[in-house]
Amino acid sequence: MALKVYTGKEVGSKKDVIDIFASVLKTASSKSKPTIPTDENEYDCNKRYRGLAVVISNENFKTSTRRKYCDEEIKLMQETFGKYLKFTVITFKDLTAKQINLVLEIACNQTEFHQQSDCFACVLASHGNEKPRTMKTPGLRYRDHCISGVDEDTMTTKSIIETITETEALQDKPKMLFIQACRMKMDKTANESSIDQGHVLPVNITVNENNPNIISDHADKVNRLSNSLFPTKIKSCVSVTPGNLSQKEDIVESKILHTLGEMFGLITDKPKDMIRVIYPPCTDDVLVVYSSASEKESYGREDRGGWMLISLHKAVKEQLRVQKETNRIDILDVLIFMTRQVSNSETFQTNFPKGTVNPKRKATIVFEHCLHKELFITV
Known part of the structure; x- marks a missing residue:
């Protein structure tokens, strides 16, 4: 049975969001198989719950192009994290920037649930770009990656990571963030080749x-x-x-x-x-997966979804098949499968109209992490 999807109209106030989380977490199912670490180099995943997975996907924007495959992404992520990985999934659609911040704030405030959980996951699917940051030093340029709400307002990926990592109940636990969004430059240097200015x-x-x-x-x-x-x-x-x-x-x-x-x-x-x-890409015990490299576009296909999220769903499903004897999934194996599939398979290829420069395009998946231990999930 498909999980309920909460729209922006249902996220009118802080109380609305608190009530949504309270209702879902009240019926959260315990894990059937705890993951017992074999040594000190593995994350301890023997808590009662796998963890909370917050899925946010935006489709209808004020002026930007409609993301026609939003519903397909939601179904894939609910199946990936709910059915396959046994997370407690809460799904939202068409949120403004303020609503996204509010949802993540309330999600991180679920202290009692987090204390009984192994880890935390968040999926953000929307439009995105890299916006210039005002710098006092002349000639120095720095850009922040931003996620767009349906109102065209934005929040930085950096601030989202900080919100999650500052959650005391999640400290020393793995935290995973999957971002399906473009990372193009949105400033006067958009046509220039540049590197991280730090x-x-x-x-x-x-x-x-x-x-x-x-x-x-x-x-x-x-x-x-x-x-x-x-x-x-x-x-x-x-x-x-x-x-x-x-x-x-x-x-x-x-x-x-x-x-x-x-x-x-x-x-x-x-x-x-x-x-x-250069700033560190993330903080301790955090994994961030982007659907494209810095300064690049991100792709997907109507009626299917964004390529990175499709590859995540396929990778988890494949690892379940391969590891069916142990039912033990290595998250890093999932990431390697994702990057290999998108870079090598013709399936993950976006076709543009005839006459377009480079009509067939791909976007390489990029992940960066500061996981200090191996992360295995037993399902």
Whole structure:
């Protein structure tokens, strides 16, 4: 039986959303088979529930093109996470940006349910783009990936990830985010080839003419330092073992600028160069899967759905078939299957009208994660 889909008209207030979650979670089914970790390198998935899966798919926008395969995506995701993976699924359709934020906020506030769950999943299917961020430094460009609500307002993927990862009841548990949306640039550089601009640190690098390798030495030191600039809020599960950095090599975050000053002769009032430090893609215990690479379009087909979500459904179904003896799915195997299918199979090919430049196109699935352990799901 198909699960109920709540539309934007039913999400009129915070109380409406709270009541929706309370009603669904009240009837949540316990798992039949707990996943018992074989060693400390596996996530503990022996809780009562698999977890909450929030599915949000938008079809009808104020001005943007209608996503005609919205209903097909919803059916695929309800089957993938509900029937196959045994999540408790709550589905929404045609939400504004504020409604999406509200739904995710309420979802993360289900503390009692999360404490009894193994993990958390969220699927966002909508229009999207990369919008320029206002920067104080002249000449520096940075873009944030954004998801569109049906009202054309947006919220950043970064803010969505922060909302999920700041949920105390989900700390140390795997959190999965699947985004079916374009990532095209929406600024004056849209036709330019560019790379991640990151953010900058003002430094003054003194070059020793007698030692041409000094620049490389500086770069190596900065690479080691960059990992300490933005530590995640969740404590890492990696223990200190012989071979790791010694305590003397660790750098306290509050002293980072002082350390840079010692290394490079930092002059804060007259910087001569800028070090660009790339933000980490996600935070601890988080998996983010995009339907396309940065700056690229995302594709799908009418009456079928977005290619990434179709491949996710197919990958989980295939892993269930292959692992039918153990009924144990490795999430990373699912991701590899997805990327291989979309890149190699002619099925995942979008055909544009004749006369179009490159009428047959594909969009590579991209995933990035900071999962510190292996994630197995027993079904």
